[in-house]
Amino acid sequence: MDKRLVVARRELASLRSEKTIVLAVLIQLFVAAFSSFLAVGLVSLYDPSAAGNQFTVEFAVTGEAGDDLAPVVEHEDGWEAVRYPSFDAAMDDFRRGQVHAVVRPALDPDDRAQVTAVAPDGNVRTTLVVTQLRELLDAFESQERGRLASRLERQPVELPPETRSSPYFGFTYTVLVPLLTFLPVFISGSVAVDAITEEYDRGTLELLRVTPLSGIDIVDGKLLAMGVLAPLQAGAWLALLSFNGTSVANPVEILLLVTAFALAVVALAATLALGFRDRKRAQLLFSLGLLVVFSVTYLLPESPANTVAKLAIGTPTRLTHAMVAVYALSAVAGYLAVRWFVGRRGLGE
Template sequence: MGKRLTVARRELASLRSEKTIVLAILIQLFIAAFSSFLAVGLVSLYDPGSVSEGFVVEFAVTGEAGDDIAPVIEREGGWRAVEYGSYGSAMDAFRGGEVHAVLYVDRLPSGQADVEAVVPDGNIRTTLVVTQVRDALDAFERAERKRLRAQLERTPIDLPRDGESSPYFGFTYTVLLPLLMFLPVFLSGSVAVDAIAEEYDRGTLELLRVTPLTATDIVDGKLAAMGALAPLQAGAWLALLSLNGTDISNVAEILLVVTGFSVGVVAMGAFAALRFRDRKQAQFLFSMGILVVFSATYLLPEPPANTVAKLAIGSPQPLTRAMVAAYVVCGLAGYAALRRLVATRGIGE
């Protein structure tokens, strides 16, 4: 064990000279340390409608069915409908800046409503207006479904209820937190590739092999250093989020998920480095493998990001805890497979 810890300390000490890695860690530190401030700006990109307080969107409504959509728009506090007798007059008002968008609503022979929406092009408010137009059309769709329900031969599936949760809450737990938890995992795997591939490039692996260290000791030491990097960073980010007022539940289980992924991803990186020995090829293989693996996780009953989010908000289900165990088992299985490969084939030429 002492030999492996020596290798691990050597690897961690060498990270200080890697400017790219240090910069990546500093960026994550900045995001975690100032998360409460960054969330305000980032949520405006994640959900532009959440920052529209005080901004009343004025819709120019025209067309045969304009009288049907106008009351729907007026029912919302942040919208105002202005009816026009013709499409041309509505467009004149739009070009003159009197309204923010135009909704031309016509009725098809089948009774369906055909809506043509016109929004600003290249305006600073374009994203916000487009979001409000989408919400207005969603509200109109619900009103139409309710009005025509009695005429339908089959009962349609009910639309999902409008969400009432804060966009800041959703962004923090479903985007920001998973990002801070899994970004160190990717970083650790990439560092593991470099840590082994550079030994081949520099010819220093032969020096390690003439020491009392075995091939398994060398790989174990490197993997211990890289595998511990992600959980340590994740723990620091969770502490900073808590200091910024973000309540995090089930911290131990979240770190367990990160540890399981870290072990598995670092093992993938080490395998790529041992297989190709060339840094560029190994990094390419590792990157492609990570994309495939993490894309495949979204086919699972509960993806990793959802697992972390549910644990963080304190509402884990039995499936959530089962997925935590599955991630840990998969990580350990990957490490065991790599260790067996090293023990049987070694790491030399």
């Protein structure tokens, strides 16, 4: 085992000269260290409606059923109804930028409301306005369903109670935490490809071969260095998130999952690097293979991102724990496959 540690220390020491890797680590560090500040801006991209309280959307309301729609607008904070006598007058002010959107509800012969909505096109506020407009139409639909409920001949199935969670909560645990846990895994795999292919390019593999190190020792050392790097980074990011007020439950199991994925991804990278021995081809196939593998995982009963999110929130199920075990066993199988590949083909042949 000491021989493998020597190779692992050599690989970790060489990473300091890799500016791209150092920059990637620093970017992750910045995101984790300032997550509480970055989340405010990033949530606006993840869920534009989260910014609704800081931005008042003015709806131009016109039409014969405008009196029914205006109270719905005024009921919500961040919405303001501006009444217009005609649709043309509302459109004139809309084109001049005095209102953000135009809504014209009209009643058909069956007393059902049909709403014509106009939103800005190509404006920097378009996404937010469209999101708020969609919520307005949902609220108006709920009101109309309640108003016309007495006309129903049969009682429909009751809708589940509406629940609204904080967009910051959803973004943090479904996007930010999985991103910071899996990004080091991807980087470790990419570095593993370079670490092996560069030995062939520089001709230094022959120097390692004349040492007491066997081919398996060399590969084990490289896999150990790259496999340990990912959980160390992920652990640091989780600690920084906790320090910034984002509590993360089940950190040990999350790190176990990261370690399993790191081992599996690094094993895939090592197999491709040993098989092709060319950096460009190996990196291309590694990127495509990683994309395919992670896409396939979303066909599983629970995807890796959902597993991490449930663990971080503190609501894991039996399936969640079972998926962690499946990933761990798969990683061990991948590692054993690499050792078999090296033992059968060797490194220098």
